[in-house]
Amino acid sequence: MRKGQAAIFDGITFLLLATFSATLIFTAVGTYGEQEDEVMRSSYVINYMQTVSKAFYHVDAQQLAGVCGEGGDKCEEIEVYADLAGKCVELEQYLPGISLSDLLKKDLADPGSPVLDDSYGGIEALGKTATRCAAKEFMKPFTSAGYDYVIEIVQPSSVALIGDAETGESAVIKTSTPIISNLPENAKENDYIEEKDGFVETSVCFNALNAGEKVFSVASPFKVTSKNSNGKIIENQLVLRVCMWPSRQQISSTLLRS
Amino acid sequence: MAGTRSRQRKGFVGPLGDDFPSIFPIVAGVVLFFATLAYANGVIQEKNDYLDVRKAALGLSYLVTRTGSIDYGYLGMVTCSQELAAYAKSRSVKYHVIVKGACNGIEFSETAEELFGLEDESLYVSCGSEEGESVAEQAMNSNPVIMNFPVAVGCPSYSSNTNGLGMLTVVTWR
Numbered sequence: 001m002r003k004g005q006a007a008i009f010d011g012i013t014f015l016l017l018a019t020f021s022a023t024l025i026f027t028a029v030g031t032y033g034e035q036e037d038e039v040m041r042s043s044y045v046i047n048y049m050q051t052v053s054k055a056f057y058h059v060d061a062q063q064l065a066g067v068c069g070e071g072g073d074k075c076e077e078i079e080v081y082a083d084l085a086g087k088c089v090e091l092e093q094y095l096p097g098i099s100l101s102d103l104l105k106k107d108l109a110d111p112g113s114p115v116l117d118d119s120y121g122g123i124e125a126l127g128k129t130a131t132r133c134a135a136k137e138f139m140k141p142f143t144s145a146g147y148d149y150v151i152e153i154v155q156p157s158s159v160a161l162i163g164d165a166e167t168g169e170s171a172v173i174k175t176s177t178p179i180i181s182n183l184p185e186n187a188k189e190n191d192y193i194e195e196k197d198g199f200v201e202t203s204v205c206f207n208a209l210n211a212g213e214k215v216f217s218v219a220s221p222f223k224v225t226s227k228n229s230n231g232k233i234i235e236n237q238l239v240l241r242v243c244m245w246p247s248r249q250q251i252s253s254t255l256l257r258s
Numbered sequence: 259m260a261g262t263r264s265r266q267r268k269g270f271v272g273p274l275g276d277d278f279p280s281i282f283p284i285v286a287g288v289v290l291f292f293a294t295l296a297y298a299n300g301v302i303q304e305k306n307d308y309l310d311v312r313k314a315a316l317g318l319s320y321l322v323t324r325t326g327s328i329d330y331g332y333l334g335m336v337t338c339s340q341e342l343a344a345y346a347k348s349r350s351v352k353y354h355v356i357v358k359g360a361c362n363g364i365e366f367s368e369t370a371e372e373l374f375g376l377e378d379e380s381l382y383v384s385c386g387s388e389e390g391e392s393v394a395e396q397a398m399n400s401n402p403v404i405m406n407f408p409v410a411v412g413c414p415s416y417s418s419n420t421n422g423l424g425m426l427t428v429v430t431w432r
Binding site: 007008009010011012014015017018019021022025026028029032033036037040043044047048050051052053054055056057058059060062063064066067068069070071072073096097099134137138140141144 | 277279280281282283284286287288290291294295297298301302305306308309312313316319320323325326327360361362363364366405406407408409410413414419420421422423
């Protein structure tokens, strides 16, 4: 090889090395900070969900009567909230000072085992409805962004808050349908909502997690005082769990408008 | 002898002239490498700035949302002017906190003016590091981080004793 040829070969080799280095730098820069950004986005979502749980303690049930009413959304046009159209207004009957959490605790204070079904031992206590009305509004920013959510009450005594596989004991408090969620009816096909005789006894949150959804979850203690069959006052240490995950289902245009 | 020497030097244009063509790829390689470094530095700086502001926004929002309900007086007198101001100063960011009532349901703000609640009936409390009417414009021109949170506020009006739905917005920028 002549001297001139050797020199140009060195030059081209150097250029190739520089190009390779530049490519590596571009790749590294492209992904720089992505993980940190994702962690901070998750922190925001979790902080949002914690704020929702906190707000439940402060919002008066009576003030939720305006949800789906005049000046609010037309719920009858939104599939998952269609039944709320005439229900939130019923919350007007409660006195000022009765908070959403008070009503929810009343709903769960059934003699015997607690059931979330808008009634307290046969007497109307619209705890589930009030929570659905509040959740519809509070979760709106995330619902519009394509997230699914579910709010469930859990027995903390159960293994890992999901239930005991050996005994078959369910962790989730029995809830009448529709549950507190924005999951559309067709979610049943995904086995997220396991309905049996109008009640759901399995964790929708856990089912979503099992199905591979990226579930964010926040749990807070929720003490319910009730009377047992002997009339003795007992304290039931329950857990209020809020779960949310990016939906893989097609977002309907009506849901986007909500 | 002279003929042999001329055959050996065929195509030889001197020590500098022979190496001259190789200078182009070498210079191109050096320029490419340093340009990439400069670009990468700029991008990393920009991303770090964004992440810093986002971190600060999260910190500010933790301070404001710690109770779940808003005491307007406390927010204006203590939280905003003391706690948030001190935190924002330590992170070198500007902020604005907006509390709006949404008694009949939450509605989204579509413009900066709507978001900042200027001349908005639903605006309950607004405070921040910057004062004046241009704060919305200033924030929106500075690539702000906006975080919304649900809170309990007085309903059906600002001064009501009963609490209803409300929305808290924390806007952070540098």
